[in-house]
Structure formats: C-alpha cells, structure tokens
Amino acid sequence: MAASRPRIKLPESAKVGDIIEVKTLITHVMETGHRKDKDGKPIPRDILNTFIAKFGDAEVFRAELGSGISANPFISFQLRVPGPGTFEFAWIDDNGTKTVELTPLNVV
Amino acid sequence: MADNIRIALMSRRALLASAATALAISSGLSALLLDVGALADDASSSKIERTKWFEEELTKLLAGAAPTEGKIKLELPEIAENGNFVPVTITVESPMTADDYVKTIYLLSTSNPVARVATFHLSPINGLARVQSRMRLAKTQDVVALAQMSNGTMEIATVLVKVTIGGCGS
Numbered sequence: 001m002a003a004s005r006p007r008i009k010l011p012e013s014a015k016v017g018d019i020i021e022v023k024t025l026i027t028h029v030m031e032t033g034h035r036k037d038k039d040g041k042p043i044p045r046d047i048l049n050t051f052i053a054k055f056g057d058a059e060v061f062r063a064e065l066g067s068g069i070s071a072n073p074f075i076s077f078q079l080r081v082p083g084p085g086t087f088e089f090a091w092i093d094d095n096g097t098k099t100v101e102l103t104p105l106n107v108v
Numbered sequence: 109m110a111d112n113i114r115i116a117l118m119s120r121r122a123l124l125a126s127a128a129t130a131l132a133i134s135s136g137l138s139a140l141l142l143d144v145g146a147l148a149d150d151a152s153s154s155k156i157e158r159t160k161w162f163e164e165e166l167t168k169l170l171a172g173a174a175p176t177e178g179k180i181k182l183e184l185p186e187i188a189e190n191g192n193f194v195p196v197t198i199t200v201e202s203p204m205t206a207d208d209y210v211k212t213i214y215l216l217s218t219s220n221p222v223a224r225v226a227t228f229h230l231s232p233i234n235g236l237a238r239v240q241s242r243m244r245l246a247k248t249q250d251v252v253a254l255a256q257m258s259n260g261t262m263e264i265a266t267v268l269v270k271v272t273i274g275g276c277g278s
Binding site for chain 2: 019021023034055058061062063064065066067068070071074075077078079082
C-alpha cells in the first residue's frame, strides 16, 4: 500500500536556538509479514522502513522502522532551530517508493 | 488361629506399604504445587520469558559493552488495552553538545516476532534527545530502550507493559 497524506505539526513560530518538537504522521498499513490471509497464505511484509528529516540541506533526524511500529506511523523528534528554513520529510517503503513532504518553519 | 494372625499381619504390612505410597504421592504432589507457585511468582515479578532473538539482538547491539541504567526515561502505559497501538516516549539525559550527545536510540521488544522495533539516529542539532512513536506489542512483555552515547557508552532502560489484546502478528 502506498503511503499517503503526511501530516506535520510544528510550532506556529520559533526563534533561533529554540528547541522545538516536530511531529509527523503518515497513512500506511505497516503490514508486518507475520499475518496470514483467510486462505492461510502469508501476507507479505509491506512497511515504511526508513524516515529521514532534513532541515535546509542538512539531515537532522533519521529512523529505521521495523514491523513493530504501529500502522500509520507517528514519529516525533526535537530540533534546536539553527535558523530559518524548510523541512523535507521522506518516508521510504519496502519497494523503495519515497513519499516526500516539504514544510517551512516560521522563524521569527 | 495362627492363620488368622498371619492374615492380620499381612494386611497390616500391606496397609503400611500403601500408606507409604500415599505419602510419597502426596509429597510429590506438594513439590509439584510448589513449582507452580514459584512460576507464578516469577511471572508477577516481571521475569517474563524473553525470546532468543531478543537476547541475540541485545548481545549484538551491546557488542561487549556493559550498559548502565538511570539516564533513559522510557515512558509507556502500564496497561495497554490495545497491543496494536502503544504510545512510547524515550528521553535520554544528555547535554546534546558537539562532544557529548546521544548518537543512537534502539527500541526493542522482548516477546514480539521481531526484536528491533525501531532505530533513531540523533545528533547535537536535536538539542534534546527525545523521540516518540507508537508501537505494537504481541503480548505482555518488557520493552527495552538502549542508547549509544557519542563516547560509545551504552545506557539501558526496561519497562513492563501488560497487554490486554495483543497486537496481531507484530
């Protein structure tokens, strides 16, 4: 299943040097690969296995996800605001498909 | 008359023998009951069975290092009604400066089909070593967080989560 509708929650505004919480949520089944369908055949694993967050050009956070992460993965991390910029969030699934979301941070 | 005495003696011997057998059985039984009692005690004091693959994963990640406790705050609900969806927050005490920061946080399950739930990579830019997510738990078990610091030392924290309805095939 393709990933869709990423949702990002940032503070309305932030100052340089502030530590902010970055909340991300994306729709995805995160099929574990351990379940069987009604005919007893195993359902193949289909998960988002990587999450990468960049701010400007720099990678600021990365996560490798396993089948133990719930469907519609929620991931939150912290950032010490280095200056104005835009986040680039990317989720990569088992087929290599990448879902990208751009979100600017309002630095005052 | 002598025959009668012999019969009486024999039956007394038989009685003694059967009494001995009964004693042996009952003591065996009580030993068995004690064993069951010991097992129940173990379960209530969070000595819940950990999978072989969890132990292997932990050994691999520690790579010979002896982890210390006290710097990781691992927050999970005490009772998870739905094992498909268990919120988890991991906070590691660290100044997050260029020469002293948390490099990697590992989230592990001790009784899921796969031990490694997630790996989080951090750097000083994060300012605060805190991550949150939601995880699956197949059944009641310990959840373990492991953090590798920039100087290579390892921190560990363990939390028991009681699961009412297990996360299906997590």
